Amino acid sequence: MDNQFLGYLRPNGMAGARNYVLVLPVNRSLNFIASNLARMLNNYKHFEIPADGGRPQKDRLTIARTMVGLINNPNVGGILLLAVKPKFGYKDMSSDYFTDAAEQSGKPWRSVILSECGGSYNMLGEALRVGRELSLEVSKFRRQPCGLNQLSVAVKCGMSDPTSGLIGNPTVGYMFDRVVNAGGSAFFSETTEIIGAEQILSKRGATPEIAQALIDAAYYWEEKAKSTGEDIRAINPIPSNIAAGLTTLEEKSLGAISKSGTTPIQGVLQYGEQPNGKGLYFVDAWMSSLSLPLCFTACGASIVMYQMGGGDMADTYPMMPAINPTIVSPWMYVTGNKHTYKKSPDNIDYDSSAALDGQATLEEVGEGLLNHILAIASGTLTKMETYNYQEQLEVLMEGPFL
């Protein structure tokens, strides 16, 4: 196979692992219709807009970026937009803003507008009719051989234990380097986790501006936490980290950062922001499993993974932190802890612990992870993709509430 996968090539040059139709309500009152369409139509995914009223502009822009990002994600083959009226709503979130985005994506798309259908009941029927047409059109796309330069990946780490910084994260970092060095894209985030190592991370910024933006991002969240009485620096590493062998904050943060590999950071993105070019990007965002994976999907990640340590998982058939919080992108769990893997092989896609036992080198488990990702990108399901469930997701919004 030689670092190729069979993907769906999209007009922007990136390749998707999946070929979904996305139904996107542009106005919140249409979430009901969107969710029912996704239920009634095969191969459909949907996003429900969070409450958009009573928010500062910054937060509305975040919602808008997330929606445009979903439209452009390589796993989306076509888009069905639902709107109340043409040119309706806040300027930065009006119907035509999203129809423009759909048009610019170069993908097949349709829109169904309530005021032009004769009301919501008619709209449901019309959307069914139009949605089925769109479905057939999207079904004509075929997988074709694609290279790593057309792949985009993202990682979040959590439930960290000593294996995380030792093998788990470095394995992902190795894979990131392989994808980026071949011309693809990779995303990492969790700004609060870089505190203590932001000076080190900033040296990987491709320009002085990016270096400064990394430091500014860490400082912003640290100060924000302090204003509520939380001093991230002073309380870290926490007692369980120290008991597990982590000595300093720098060491803990470097362990987290090792998941990003070694390539230069091409930019600091906002939540849901798509980069202008390819390469490795840092996304300034919150670490939550119900928020960050959606963000990565909107940034453009075709495949998103959660690198886990161990933590307090139940011994028998534990539940994972989240089920498919990415809507359209395959979501996978990876670990460097063989005990964690043994507890949940039905949920965890890749185990890099062979490098911990000395049975394999980091390079070997890194290549193994890459090969597994290429299989997922070509159509193999992740363990979690066997579930049909939509988590309650949280677009990252800072407020205040107005």
Place this chain on the structure above:
Amino acid sequence: MVFKALKLNPKDNVATAMEPIEKGGEVQVSFGTETQTIYTVEEIPFGFKIAVQEIQKTTPIFKYGEIIGIASKDIHIGEIAHIHNVEGARGRGDIEGGKK
């Protein structure tokens, strides 16, 4: 038996124990295909750091190729490097009021 520890970067002067190691144990420290043998002078729990070079007081501890702290005492080969002999530059959770 030979125990295993991993260095994450050629610059590192500590390696991380990949399993619990007994006092006086023979440890194969590997980085990629490079290996080095050392002997521990105390028990090392899984995930803890062992000095693989002599580290003088006030000199840096390197892990991931970066400085993760400064030795607050001389650290000898085969000793644990942890909160009792390493100080972070950005503050440590076990010191009240953290920030230096």
